[in-house]
Amino acid sequence: MSKPLMIIKTGGRAAENSGALRHLAEEIKELSRSYDFLLVHGGGAAVSAIQKTYGIEPVFKDGIRMTSEKEMDLVDMGLAGLMNKKIVRLFSSCGLLSVGISGADGSMLTGEPIGEGSRTGRITGSDRKIIDLLLQGGFTPIVSPVSSDSRGGALNINADEAALALGIACKADTIVFLSDIPGILNSGELIDRINEPEADRLIEQGIISGGMIPKVRSSLKALHEGAGTVVIGEYINQGDLNNLLKGNKGTKIWLK
Ligand SMILES: Nc1ncnc2c1ncn2[C@@H]1O[C@H](COP(=O)(O)OP(=O)(O)O)[C@@H](O)[C@H]1O
């Protein structure tokens, strides 16, 4: 019988802490008797830095990057290139057999632009075949969220939304969103558990804003679609995955 799947989504800034990422790889190895793992990564901060070197000012709406045709090449460079290979090399050096792919590979994620002339995408379809093949072969898939539209054009997909879509496609048991903050904060205080009405209220009040919005919305949708556990938090020391799952760290998301 196959093991339950845990999807770990790491944000760009969190993934730049190579010490923490090494600890995470070690913990994944330890827990791989109980779970299959798939890692989805962001890299928003790296993309913004690349944009700035080209004199482009990043534009976000509710935490989602507005992406022009010209900017899309930079997004591919930053996410499918730089970030993806950095993580694959690091995980491999920890003894985890890892394969770096993007949403475009194996038509894993397909989508459509959110508007005329935009390369920011919304996901409309998914195919888990490539993931099943890799997991059966003993590989850990490392997924960058860039994907394709129906005409083969590149699409920039928010990494939280990519993690959600893969979670639904693969019926993930657990989704862990790792970021550069201890969890969802209110006036600097960590909220250790939050339900849907409370999350909606904090978004409405602007207490949950920016990049935290797609994370929270994706978390709630994942629970509606049958995920057992969804948690948002940060990974610093080995054992933090276990701490996040047990509720000793981070914010657990609930529907009611
Ligand atoms: N209520 C909140 N609690 C915690 N972080 C929040 C909140 N509202 C907005 N944020 C912002 O969301 C950021 C995380 O989203 P994002 O920058 O997209 O991270 P990641 O790259 O990890 O996906 C935090 O660094 C913080 O600046």
Ligand SMILES: CC(=O)N[C@@H](CCC(=O)OP(=O)(O)O)C(=O)O
């Ligand atoms: C459409 C969209 O918002 N794409 C994101 C993809 C990367 C990402 O989500 O990175 P983090 O997880 O580090 O925020 C972006 O371009 O920033």
